[in-house]
Amino acid sequence: MLNHIIVVEDDPNIRNIVEAYLKKEGYRISVAETAELALELAEKEVPDMWIMDIMLPGMDGYALCNKIRQTSEVPIIIISAKDEEIDRILGLELGGDDYLTKPFSPRELVARVKRLFKRWNPQTQPDMQAAVKQMDLEAGDLQLHLGERRVYWHEEEVEVTAKEFEMIVILVQNPNRAFSRDELLTQVWGEDYFGSDRAVDDLVKRLRKKMEGIPIETVWGFGYRFRMDEE
Structure with missing residues (x-):
């Protein structure tokens, strides 16, 4: 099935141009002029x-x-007329993978779309699941089922995103090892990610919120580690 892209743009001229170029490349496109409408479209087809x-x-x-x-x-x-560095950083820290400033070349946008899909396609990049042994991991009250990509905390299943899962697996597989933010950024987001390392802090914050008391420790001025007391 062709990749499905939702384009959210209130300028009809830009919206139509982007839609036309992407359809020409074989993508299935849904368009919306508001975020609210876009979320409705995503509920019908992710x-x-x-x-x-x-x-x-x-x-x-x-x-x-x-x-x-x-x-x-x-x-x-993210495509935006805002070209200040603070706007780009904010967009990337909130989860954007790329930031393109208006006016932009539709061909450049298409090239970036292809690059991102290549990076995210499990057939063209090493899959995290293939890099770990297909077995369950247990660390105190935390259980990770790698094959099913499921997380249990105090025997209750916790819904996590793909990056949250990758982060917790890396930390649990290396108990008590301190990882720098740059190391985690590279292992979870990939070597070509150019956003701020605050993305790591945000991901850890989300994990701590979802699993209160999880022993992910902050190594001040450096990064994080998963604390495991030796028996």
Whole structure:
């Protein structure tokens, strides 16, 4: 099945151009002029990628990006007239995978779409599941079922995103080892990720919120480790 992309853009000219170029490349495209409408479209068919403007009527692109990242790790490309560094950093820290400033070349957008899909396609990059042994991991009150990608905390299943799962597996497989933020950024997001390492802090914060008391310790000024007391 062709990859499905939702394009969220309130400018009809830009929306139509983006839709035409992506359809020409063989993608299935759904378009929306507001974030609210886009979320309705996503409920009917989950997209494989989002392309969104920041300045939208109603819910803006930052809020939409943040909402998507609560449940999904699919690629997000942000397109915006805001070209200040702080705007790019904010967009990436909220979960965007790429940031394109208006005006932009439709061909450049297509190239970035292809690059992201290549990075995220499990057939063209090493799959995290293939890199770990297909067995369950247990660390105190935490159980990880690698084959099913399920997480249990105090015997209760916890819903986690793909990146949350990858992060916790890396930490649990290396108990008491301190990982720098850069190491975690590379292992979870990939070597070509160019966002801030605050993305690591945000991911750890989400894991701690979902699993209160999980022994992920902050190594101040460096990174994080999963504390396991030796018997």
